[in-house]
Amino acid sequence: MTLVSSARVARSSAPRSARRRFVKPLLGLTVFAALFVVLAWRLDRPSVAAGPLDAAAGNPLGQLSRDAADRAPIAGLVEERLPAGSYTYVAVRTGESLTWAVTVGDAPPPGTPVQVRSMGRKANFHSRRLARTFPDLVFGIVSRAD
Incomplete structure (x- = not known):
């Protein structure tokens, strides 16, 4: 009985580890690409809230x-x-x-x-x-x- 259960564990873990080796890097790449797109979009947009004059007004060293x-x-x-x-x-x-x-x-x-x-x-x-x-x-x- 011990041999049968260990064989099942060995058979079921092989496809799982192959899937993990593929899914983890793909998930990491997807998260990185999403962050890159969001940051690129934020940096490309002109900021309405804080312009160069507003930044200098809040910072005493800027004046x-x-x-x-x-x-x-x-x-x-x-x-x-x-x-x-x-x-x-x-x-x-x-x-x-x-x-x-x-x-x-x-x-x-x-x-x-x-x-x-x-x-x-x-x-x-x-x-x-x-x-x-x-x-x-x-x-x-x-x-x-x-």
Whole structure:
């Protein structure tokens, strides 16, 4: 009796495995082709919801202005530091002037000499998290000046 049941299992599994070897790649190819068609159709269609102007309006970095003066690093002492979530606003004293800069992550504590590498600036920037408007805010990388 054991021989009969093992023979049935051997006979029935042969056509099944041949079918699986054919169906699995065919199914994978079909899914890949469907995804390709959908993506090609989405990329070919012009988007009504988000145009280039809408993308810049939602991104504060898309609205930055950068001139020749922004290419030179700003060096000074941290006078004030305001953490705001994943950003930190820093007041940097350079001689008689005070420059506000914002950077991603943490910034050195007050009294630390720093250098700010500007990526651009924005006039009248309002921080909702701090409920404060900065007349001129530099977006950049703040690092210790050792």
